Amino acid sequence: MVEKIHTTLRDSSVARWTALILLASTMFVAYMFIDVLAPLSTMLETSLKWTPDTFGAVAGSEYFLNVFAFFLIFAGIILDRIGVRRAALVSGFLMVIGASIKLYGISDYFNAGGFGYDFFNSFWTGFPGSAKVACIGFAIFGCGVEMAGVTVSKGIVKWFAGKELALAMGLEMAIARLGVFAVFRLSPFLAEKGGVTLSVGVGTLLLLIGLLTFGVYFFFDKKLDAQTEALRAAGDETSQEEEFRISDLKTIFTSKTFMVVAGLCVLFYSAIFPFQKFATGMLESRLGMTTSEASSLFSYFPIGAMILTPLLGWFIDNKGKAASMLMLGSLLMIVCHLIFALTPTESFTFAIALTAIIVLGVSFSLVPASLWPSVPKLVDNKVLGSAYSIIFWIQNIGLMLTPILIGWALKSSNPGIAEQIAAGEAVKYNYTVPMLIFAGFGVAALLLAFYLKALDKKKGFGLELPNIVK
Numbered sequence: 001m002v003e004k005i006h007t008t009l010r011d012s013s014v015a016r017w018t019a020l021i022l023l024a025s026t027m028f029v030a031y032m033f034i035d036v037l038a039p040l041s042t043m044l045e046t047s048l049k050w051t052p053d054t055f056g057a058v059a060g061s062e063y064f065l066n067v068f069a070f071f072l073i074f075a076g077i078i079l080d081r082i083g084v085r086r087a088a089l090v091s092g093f094l095m096v097i098g099a100s101i102k103l104y105g106i107s108d109y110f111n112a113g114g115f116g117y118d119f120f121n122s123f124w125t126g127f128p129g130s131a132k133v134a135c136i137g138f139a140i141f142g143c144g145v146e147m148a149g150v151t152v153s154k155g156i157v158k159w160f161a162g163k164e165l166a167l168a169m170g171l172e173m174a175i176a177r178l179g180v181f182a183v184f185r186l187s188p189f190l191a192e193k194g195g196v197t198l199s200v201g202v203g204t205l206l207l208l209i210g211l212l213t214f215g216v217y218f219f220f221d222k223k224l225d226a227q228t229e230a231l232r233a234a235g236d237e238t239s240q241e242e243e244f245r246i247s248d249l250k251t252i253f254t255s256k257t258f259m260v261v262a263g264l265c266v267l268f269y270s271a272i273f274p275f276q277k278f279a280t281g282m283l284e285s286r287l288g289m290t291t292s293e294a295s296s297l298f299s300y301f302p303i304g305a306m307i308l309t310p311l312l313g314w315f316i317d318n319k320g321k322a323a324s325m326l327m328l329g330s331l332l333m334i335v336c337h338l339i340f341a342l343t344p345t346e347s348f349t350f351a352i353a354l355t356a357i358i359v360l361g362v363s364f365s366l367v368p369a370s371l372w373p374s375v376p377k378l379v380d381n382k383v384l385g386s387a388y389s390i391i392f393w394i395q396n397i398g399l400m401l402t403p404i405l406i407g408w409a410l411k412s413s414n415p416g417i418a419e420q421i422a423a424g425e426a427v428k429y430n431y432t433v434p435m436l437i438f439a440g441f442g443v444a445a446l447l448l449a450f451y452l453k454a455l456d457k458k459k460g461f462g463l464e465l466p467n468i469v470k
């Protein structure tokens with residue numbers, strides 16, 4: 001007699017958590033690459049003549065194709081058509097290609113007049129050719145990393161639905177934050193040894209390893225699909241894969257509560273990820289530190305978030321309170337940015353800066369841990385994949401524009417400083433205006449969080465309830 005199979009790899013906790021580790025490892029190196037230049041703004045200004053607005057534009061270019069070419073929306077469609085494992089490989093390839101182009105743009109070979117140098121320096125001469133090439137590469141990398149983000153979210157749901165979903169999402173984000181910590185430590189160290197090219201080169205190599213990790217995941221995913229298909233054929237599995245339909249986009253865009261969450265997401269994240277790009281420069285300026293010291297100090301920010309996010313995910317799974325956590329997270333973010341903006345120079349000590357960074361780390365745990373697992377409560381499961389890609393797309397608009405706005409605000413509120421730095425003078429930027437802008441985003445996020453809690457009370461989405469129903 002042939003024994004019937006009733007379980008799949010999903011039912012093995014070892015297989016489930018191994019799948020998570022494989023997916024999260026690629027996000028670890030991807031998040032490293034995102035911020036590989038973040039601690040090097042000062043070095044880039046002297047070596048490649050990247051002023052703050054140039055630096056901000058390069059940082060913002062990560063989101064350009066996702067936003068203007070609607071790549072993220074297409075990525076959702078592609079993901080739903082070809083499935084998690086193939087989408088993972090596509091996103092991995094895009095990340096490696098984009099990173100290699102960015103590496104070429106900042107390389108000594110290119111900047112010594114290598115292939116394309118004359119062309120890229122022949123137009124819009126106020127913006128260095130190296131930055132133009134870096135922007136092209138980073139925009140392609142950005143398509144890959146955001147597609148990977150949506151794919152990994154869908155992959156986690158695939159393996160953990162009905163099990164430890166919020167904890168798994170929290171752990172995936174924690175591992176990604178560890179990547180940010182690692183890069184804030186590693187990048188200045190490598191740059192001191194071999195210049196910015198070495199930092200970006202190592203980041204690119206790690207992405208190649210990340211692509212291989214997605215390759216290993218491919219086989220896990222294939223096996224799970226084969227087992228699920230066999231169960232379906234045997235009648236033990238009734239659920240069907242939901243297909244992405246263009247008409248589903250309308251239901252999402254017309255859901256008021258979903259749009260409030262998307263608004264909160266874009267405002268909150270615009271005051272976090274773009275801030276990461278300017279934080280090292282701000283700490284250097286406010287505390288009179290070297291790049292390496294400021295970068296080490298700021299590296300505690302993702303570490304706090306790394307420890308707390310999975311714990312809060314566990315809490316939400318078991319106790320709820322997601323809407324209240326969104327409010328508290330926004331409030332803490334305002335406090336932190338106001339400390340950076342308004343504390344007088346003589347009182348702005350190392351301890352104050354560290355406290356503000358830890359407070360921001362707590363905020364960066366509260367909001368992501370509660371926001372992402374709340375989305376399935378607001379939209380039908382049928383449109384969940386599209387909902388994640390739309391929320392990423394709206395968020396990307398903010399992530400793209402904010403570094404440009406902050407770079408411009410920094411330069412405009414410090415007339416003449418860029419020219420003095422270019423001339424080799426030891427002057428520093430004043431970051432008050434940019435930090436007030438970040439605090440303003442926090443205030444708007446807090447107002448939306450209040451509104452969301454009221455909407456939840458009125459419409460009963462259950463945002464305050466635990467995810468696990470006993």
Ligand SMILES: NCCCC[C@H](NC(=O)[C@@H](N)CCCCN)C(=O)O
Pocket residue numbers: 034146149152153169172173176269273368372392395
């Ligand atoms: N499973 C949760 C996925 C979302 C995690 C979230 N990432 C994003 O929102 C990305 N769209 C943007 C990453 C930009 C990095 N500069 C997160 O909290 O990391």
